[in-house]
Structure formats: structure tokens, C-alpha cells
Amino acid sequence: MCASDLESYARAWVDAVSNAxxxxxxxxxxxxxxxxxxxxxxxxxxxxxxxxxxxxxxxxxxxxxxxYDLTVSKLGPGPCHSLGSSATPSAWWSALCRARGCQxxxxxxxxxxxxxxxxxxxxxxxxxxxxxxxxxxxxxxxxxxxxxxxxxxxxxxxxxxxxxxxxxxxxxxxxxxxxxxxxxxxxxxxxxxxxxxxxxxxxxxxxxxxxxxxxxAVTPVVKPVRKFASDDQILSAILAMKSDERWGRSYTLGKLRNELGIACEERRFRGIFAQAEACLHGSCERL
Incomplete structure (x- = not known):
């Protein structure tokens, strides 16, 4: 990737969001x-x-x-994902500001x-x-x-x-x-x-x-020890909570950790919860 690719990406992006x-x-x-x-x-x-x-x-x-949907995470969507490792967050910010007419x-x-x-x-x-x-x-x-x-x-x-x-x-x-x-x-x-x-x-x-x-001055809280569960087990646990009127991403993650004692990092949970939502809409594929 060269600098012109990032500049072109930034100009195209600014045009797109300006017209949205x-x-x-x-x-x-x-x-x-x-x-x-x-x-x-x-x-x-x-x-x-x-x-x-x-x-x-x-x-x-x-x-x-x-x-809009753009992030500077390498996981995308965005320039750091699409254009390779030389499209750093800092380089993207500079290109974005230039495309918007400022620096x-x-x-x-x-x-x-x-x-x-x-x-x-x-x-x-x-x-x-x-x-x-x-x-x-x-x-x-x-x-x-x-x-x-x-x-x-x-x-x-x-x-x-x-x-x-x-x-x-x-x-x-x-x-x-x-x-x-x-x-x-x-x-x-x-x-x-x-x-x-x-x-x-x-x-x-x-x-x-x-x-x-x-x-x-604060006494540190001792972190609870939680057990590992596979993605499929977590998906099943999320679906089992679907009848609860409070069902949602934050609520189910809290219940998973605090009541079921299951360890699950937040980014991992987001993906599994999206899979659960797909299941409820009839397009579920088990993990």
C-alpha cells in the first residue's frame, strides 16, 4: 500500500458519508x-x-x-483492515482530516x-x-x-x-x-x-x-474464578435466556458471568450474541 491509496480511500469515504x-x-x-x-x-x-x-x-x-461503519481496528471494517499494515490509525486520522479540509x-x-x-x-x-x-x-x-x-x-x-x-x-x-x-x-x-x-x-x-x-484507599475486589465454556455452550446458554424480558447483550453477559460463572471476554461474547440473534431470526448455524 502507498500513501496515495490511503488518501484515495479517505476521499472516497468522506464523499460517501457526506452524501449519506x-x-x-x-x-x-x-x-x-x-x-x-x-x-x-x-x-x-x-x-x-x-x-x-x-x-x-x-x-x-x-x-x-x-x-456509518468504520473502525481503525485491523479486524475492520475500515482502512487498517482493507489496506494492510502500513495504514496505521495515526496515518488514517491524518488522511481523514485532510480529506475533510483540515489538519x-x-x-x-x-x-x-x-x-x-x-x-x-x-x-x-x-x-x-x-x-x-x-x-x-x-x-x-x-x-x-x-x-x-x-x-x-x-x-x-x-x-x-x-x-x-x-x-x-x-x-x-x-x-x-x-x-x-x-x-x-x-x-x-x-x-x-x-x-x-x-x-x-x-x-x-x-x-x-x-x-x-x-x-x-480502596480495598481491591478479588476477581471471581470463572469456568471456561465453548462457543457452542455459550450460545446455548444465551438462547436459554431468550424468554427473559430483559434479554439483551449486556444483561445476558452479566448473567453468564455472575450467575452461571462462565468466563467470556467481551469481544468474543459480541460475536456469539450476534449468532444468537441470527438464530432467533431463523438463520442460525451452530458454531
Whole structure:
């Protein structure tokens, strides 16, 4: 793959989504615990909510956007899957921004603001916007607070502005509990609530130390030991729950883990649950 292939892909993609019908505001279209936590932060703290989208760039929560299906995961769908290993998330972000007629869009937004810019993204998306954020001067970079999971890889220049959280977040007073995949967004809810309640907590070292103090005061929860089950066994368990009116992906995963004691990683579960939905619609093929 050469750079022109990625540029062509980006231009074609932008043309496609520009001509697609807009269906809903971004705040209502994005789902999951992370998006719910972002909305809760907006409502509770009065922050300006922006989404970083691999398909649309940086978009306001108020913007009415189309349905789309693109990811920077190598599993696709998207350029990193279609164009090979040299189509990195960071290269795609740059190509997407150019196709939309802008460059380093996040950096430009941060330069124009006087207040803090709280960035709360999963590791893959943080890698995607790395070059954008690293184009900031040290003066403007000081406005950043990058909320991350403790084990997340944070690019070198950005590391000094990172505030790490871990699974003990679930036990902090006033925090939103949830899965590891939504930790950054849920941690941002806690962090922004904290600095609003303690307005004298301005320095990043003091902020980081306070977060660490709160986490260290928590007694870690002992993880339950769950048993392995094959995909076919999990599919059967999901289908056995179908008469429950609460039946849905989050509910069945919780019941599978907490009541049946079965171990199942969230990404694996999504695929099996999709198979269960297909079964209920008469197109089931056993795994």
C-alpha cells in the first residue's frame, strides 16, 4: 500500500458519508457505557462534549450525523483492515482530516481555548490522534489532561499529561461502574466531577496525586474464578435466556458471568450474541 491509496480511500469515504442521510445527534447515536458516561459528564458538569470519530473526525455532540461503519481496528471494517499494515490509525486520522479540509483539528481546537481539554479515549484511539496532539507546543499541551487506563500505552510526549486510573474506579464514591473497555470515559466523569468540587486542585501533579490517594484507599475486589465454556455452550446458554424480558447483550453477559460463572471476554461474547440473534431470526448455524 502507498500513501496515495490511503488518501484515495479517505476521499472516497468522506464523499460517501457526506452524501449519506443524517439521522440523529451524535450524543444519541453513540451507544455503550463509554458514550453514556460522556453524556453524564456533559449533563452533570456542563462541559462541552466532542466525540473523536474514526469515520467523521471531531464532531460536536449536537451534530446530526449519518449511520456509518468504520473502525481503525485491523479486524475492520475500515482502512487498517482493507489496506494492510502500513495504514496505521495515526496515518488514517491524518488522511481523514485532510480529506475533510483540515489538519491537526484537535490541536487547533485546543489552541483556541483557555480551559482544560480532557481527552478520554481507549488506547487505539489515543494512538490514532497522537500526531495531532503532538503538534501542540508545550504551552498549549499544558492544557491537556489525558485520562487513561493505567496499563494503556501513552505516547512519549503525551505521557506527562496522562492521569491513570484502574479498576478500583468502580469502588470510588460517586464514580460510574462498568467494564474495562469504558474505563477512560468513566474515569473522565470522576475526574471532572472532582476538579469541579475542588477548584483549587489545578496542578496536574496534585491532581494525579489526589487520584492515586483515592484509589489507594480502596480495598481491591478479588476477581471471581470463572469456568471456561465453548462457543457452542455459550450460545446455548444465551438462547436459554431468550424468554427473559430483559434479554439483551449486556444483561445476558452479566448473567453468564455472575450467575452461571462462565468466563467470556467481551469481544468474543459480541460475536456469539450476534449468532444468537441470527438464530432467533431463523438463520442460525451452530458454531
Amino acid at each position: 442521510p443524517a439521522v440523529a445527534q451524535a450524543r444519541h447515536l453513540y451507544a455503550g457505557q463509554g458514550a453514556a458516561s460522556a453524556r453524564a459528564t456533559e449533563e452533570r458538569c456542563g462541559v462541552e462534549l466532542q466525540f473523536v470519530s474514526a469515520g467523521l473526525g471531531v464532531i460536536s455532540a449536537d451534530e446530526v450525523i449519518p449511520l 491537526n483539528v484537535l490541536a487547533q481546537m485546543i489552541k483556541c481555548r483557555d480551559d482544560l481539554a480532557i481527552v478520554a479515549l481507549p488506547e487505539t484511539y489515543l494512538a490514532m490522534i497522537e500526531d495531532d496532539l503532538c503538534s501542540l507546543t508545550e504551552e498549549h499541551m499544558a492544557k491537556l489532561r489525558i485520562i487513561v487506563a493505567r496499563k494503556a500505552k501513552v505516547p512519549g510526549r503525551l505521557r506527562q499529561w496522562a492521569i491513570p486510573y484502574d479498576s478500583r474506579l468502580n469502588q470510588l464514591a460517586g464514580a460510574r461502574s462498568g467494564s474495562v473497555s469504558s474505563l477512560a470515559a468513566r474515569a473522565a466523569f470522576h475526574f471532572i466531577s472532582l476538579i469541579r468540587e475542588v477548584p483549587t486542585l489545578l496542578d496536574i501533579d496534585a491532581q494525579r496525586a489526589e487520584i492515586q490517594r483515592l484509589l489507594d
